[in-house]
Amino acid sequence: MIAAVIGVVTLLLVVLVVGRSVAPEFRRRSELPKYGFLARLGIGGEEARSKKPGAKEK
Amino acid sequence: MTAETRDTSRLIRAHGIAALVGLVVSALMGLAVSIKFHAPGFLNGAAALTWGRLRYDHTQGILYAWLGNAFLAFLYYAVPKLAGRGVRSARLGWILFWAWNAVAVLGGWSLVLAGVSQPLEWAEFPLGIAAAIEIAWVLVFLQFLRPLLKVGAGELYVAGWYLLGGGVFTALAYPVGNLAPRFLPGAMGASFSGLWIHDAVGLFITPFAVAIAYFVIPAVTRKPIYSHFYSMVGFWLLFLVYPLNGIHHYIFSSLPMSSQFASEIASLYQGLDVILVVANLLLSIPALGAALRDVPLRFVWTSVVLYLIVSLQGSVQAVMPVNRFLHYSDWVIGHSHLAMIGFASFAAMGGLAHVWERTPGLRMNRRMLGWAYWLMVAGLVGMVADLTMAGIAQGHLWRGPLPWIDSVRASRVYWVARTHVGSMLLLGFVAFGVSLLTGKVNEAAEERAVEEVEPQTGRAALWLNTAYAATFGAGLVFFVVSFTVLGILPAVRLHAEMVSAAPRGVVGLTAAEAHGREIYAREGCGYCHTEQVRNTRADIRRFGRPTSVWETSGEFPQIWGTRRIGPDLAREGLRRRADWQFVHLYNPRATVPDSVMPAYPGMFDGGVDRPGRDARDLLAYLTTLGRAAGMGAEPPEPAMPAAPELRGVDGAAEGKNIFLHNCSGCHGAAGDGKTAGGAALEPPAFDLTGAAMQDGLIWRALWHGVDGASMPAWHTLPAEQIRAVAAYTATLGQAGELREEERWAPDAVLGEAGRRVYVTHCSRCHGENGAADGKDAKKKMPYPANFHELRPSYALAARVIHEGVAGTAMQAWPLLTPAEIQAVTFYIRGFSTGAAR
Known part of the structure; x- marks a missing residue:
């Protein structure tokens, strides 16, 4: 049963990986959080701010 | 500085200082534990400072006092930057601080030293403290994790995911590890213990440590990580696969083999996940040399x-061929120290230092931080190398025929080295603390406005959010799956096996035996001695039949143990007599000269012959070990080879050396039985100098032991060693002769008088012809002396006849006159054949 569980887990992740590789927009959006993180640290200037998910100042 | 920043700074400082104190105190406990391995009398005066209690507090201190506080300090800095919103409140923060440190850490440490604890690895604090920790996790959730939950699934940076996952899964796994073994006996509880042992590292420590890595690396390099998507893949794999690893702590046990195989597969798969995570992190550091100038x-x-x-080391040591050799050895301790110091503590130190140098009002001494790093690297490399080599030596010796104590002797040099490198590590920890408490004060940084994150829109965002949210939900489901597959299903199967396979008449523990078990648990006996004979050739040869699942069906919680410094005790009740156990408990070195077991004189009322309630109840528990198994067949003892010629044999020097290391604890260095331990046994250790013994008698006693006495069987020694020590023993016995000035009468008169005394008082046991075949002989244990094989000296005979022999049927004969004693001794010496000198 454990082998089946690991198989299902692997399948789920393979679906995610394949989905990402065939969908450029999905691929772009999946990387956005790392730019958002840098922007919140004040790193990267306008480039980071343009790439991070939409933000507004409090 | 805003009020929020000031509050946060204070909480970071408080948790940081608590972490530093926790680290040094826990490390000091660890150093004391290490010293006790090669100096067992060190700090042994007080019950609170015995090995087992310090050991418990050492591991729990590292987990909660050091790493828990370090992670909490990091969270105060990291969560606002990850969530785009502050933590819940300063007031809640101080409640959490005091709950964590005053109640959980200080309370737990104190109770363990007072003898209130659980014998569960990574869950040694008592249940009341475990409840407090669980409540603290709820506060952690409210303070830190709720802000993260408000960020959309597709927007949350991977470090936030790790913090979220670590917080949620630890809160779920922690009660499982603490409560399940209390309600599920023996093997069933062990299934859940295995889950927690691994989940503590995999779902608590690892997520927080990896979160620090994902935070600090881009923050310092000022570059984004290599791939956020693959970091998420690594995250999902950790939480989905890690819980499936737990049973690999019980390979070759009585847990279902399917669970054991499954845990091996999961362990190997986990290695692949770590390769992915580490590759992603290392590829995120451009210009490595320049980057590493930043010490955090x-x-x-x-x-x-x-x-x-x-x-990868863990993945390898989980597979059966490797596990068979290395499990229970110091290799595993080297592995756990590499994980908790090299991985977890280095990450915590990096995170704490990164946060510390950016928090206004705190100090940082960068030069000292650099020194701390190198001290710790040197200490860690030394410790891991040392324990790895020790583990290989132990595994090799355990597979062979030599007595267990040989592995203890061989380990001593490694244990001494460990104390030295451990001291270097402690120095590094102190230097780390000094680096955060000295140096320039950080100035208040320009405060940035907190930016909230708006959710993304569009179909891709929807797919991403749905995928991540679904996978997180799957993670929760898979936790339940792991709980079911690795805990509940094996438990159900085991219960059925327990019921069907247990022999009739297996009884539970009496009140005294149960109390003895509590003592065994609180003193950490299970951290040196296992109670499970594994299904391996080496274990079966050394300890007997493998432990069946029903044998521990009355144990709540199980004390199977995960480390062997001393031998396995699953069959101890069938092996050792009560008198030996009391002497061994009072002072282990009285029976086993090279033992490193702590002495427990505090369990006695002033002397080894006055065991107190704790000693008596602990012995009562020890005598139950193997009691149920004794109802089944034991593997046969190997056939004894014919006694070799012992006189004039080369190797007396080697025999003397073996004697001193294995026998002198009871028989004394001179072989005269004049030791505290030997004299306290019943019967006392034999005075080997007081009689001439035939080769066959010596050989039989060494090979089989002596039934009814504490003399163990030594057939596990290589044949040439038994021959050597037998030859040496044969040189000790001196029957002597009667001096003329001591003689009471001529031989003929002595002989006749002695015959009359013998027939009247001795022949019922010793037989008409002194061959130990009297009418009552078989009722006596140990058997009466056979005077055809043993020719006592006049001094020994006089002592034995006048005083009797405690623990045997040989009573004292105080009414016999010295003349009558001399006469009967003269008579019985006439029975011997060729043993006289």
Whole structure:
């Protein structure tokens, strides 16, 4: 049963990986959080701010 | 500085200082534990400072006092930057601080030293403290994790995911590890213990440590990580696969083999996940040399590299051929120290230092931080190398025929080395603390406005959010799956086996035996002695039949143990007599000269012959070990070879050396039985100098032991060693002759008088012809002396006849006159054949 569980887990992740590789927009959006993180640290200037998910100042 | 920043700074400082204190105190306990391995009398005066209690507090201190506080300090800095919103409140923060440190840490430490604890690895604090920790996790959730939950699934940076996952899964796994073994006996509880042992590291420590890596690396390099998507893949794999590893702590046990195989597969798969995570992190550091000039990043980078090494090591040692050889040895301790220091602590130090140098009002001494790093690297490399070599030596010796104590002797040099490198590590920890408490004060940084994150829109965002949210939900489901597959299903199967396979008449523990079990648990006996004979050739040869699942069906919680410094005790009740156990408990070195077991004189009322309630109840528990198994067949003892010629044999020097290391604890260095331990046994250790013994008698006693006495069987020694020590023993016995001035009468008169005394008082046991075949002989244990094989000296005979022999049927004959004693001794010496000197 454990082998089946690991198989299902692997399948789920393979679906995610394949989905990402065939969908450029999905691929772009999946990387956005790392730019958002840098922007919140004040790193990267306008480039980071343009790439991070939409933000507004409090 | 805003009020929020000031509050946060204070909480970071408080948790940081608590972490530093926790680290040094826990490390000091660890150093004391290490010293006791090669100096067992060190700090043994007080019950609170015995090995077992300090050992419990050492591991729990590292987990909660050091790493828990370090992670909490990091969270105060990291969560606002990850969530785009502050933590819940300063007031809640101080409640959490005091709950964590005053109640959980100080309360737990104190109770363990007072003898209130659980014998569960990584869950040694008592249940009341475990409840307090669980409540603290709820506060952690409210303070830190709720803000993260408000960020959309597709927007949350991977470090936030790790914090979220670590917080949620630890809160779920922690009660499982603490409560399940209390309600499920023996093997069933062990299934859940295995889950927690691994989940403590995999779902608590690892997520927080990896979160630090994902935070610090881009923050210092000022570059984004290599791939956020693959970091998420690594995250999902950790939480989905890690819980499936737990049973690999019980390979070759009585747990279902399917669960054991499954845990091996999961362990190997986990190694692949770690390769993915580490590759992603290391590829995120451009210009490595320049980057590592930042010392906090250097700590984090080292942690990541060691994460890979220790994880692959773990994957390898889970597979059966390797596990068979290395499990229970110091290799596993080296592995756990590599994980907790090299991976977890280095990450925590990197995160704490990164946060510390950016928090207004705190100090940082960068030069001292650099020194701390190198001291710890040197100490860690030394410790892991030392324990790895010790583990290989132990595994090799355990597979062979030599007595267990040989592995203890061989380990001593490694244990001494461990104390030295451990001291270096402690110095590094102190230097780390000094680096955060000295140096320039950080100035208040320009405060940035907190930016909230708006959710993304569009179909891709929807797919991403749905995928991540679904996978997180799957993670929760898979936790339940792991709980079911690795805990509940094996438990159900085991219960059925327990019921069907247990022999009739297996009884539970009496009140005294149960109390003895509590003592065994609180003193950490299970951390040196296992109670499970594994299904391996080496275990079966040394300890007997493998432990069946029903044998521990009355144990709540189980004390199977995960480390062997002393031998396995699953069959101890069938092996040792009560008198030996009391002497051994009072002072282990009285019976086993090279033992490193702590002495427990505090369990006695002033002397080894006055055991107190704790000693008596602990012995009562020990005598139950193997009691149920004794109802089944034991593997046969190997056939004894014919006694060799012992006189004039080369090797007396080697025999003397073996005698001194194995026999002198009871028989004394001179072989005269004049030791505290030997004299306290019943019957006392034989005075080997007081009689001439035939070769056959010596050989039989060494090979089989002596039934009814504490003399163990030594057939596990190589044949040439038994021959050597037998030859040496044969040189000790001196029957002597009667001096003329001591003689009471001529031989003929002595002989006739002695015959009359013998027939009247001795022949019922010793037989008409002194061959130990009297009418009552078989009712006596140990058997009466056979005077055809043993020719006592006049001094020994006089002592034995006048005083009797405690623990045997040989009573004292105080009414016999010295003349009558001399006469009967003269008579019985006439029975011997060729043993006289």
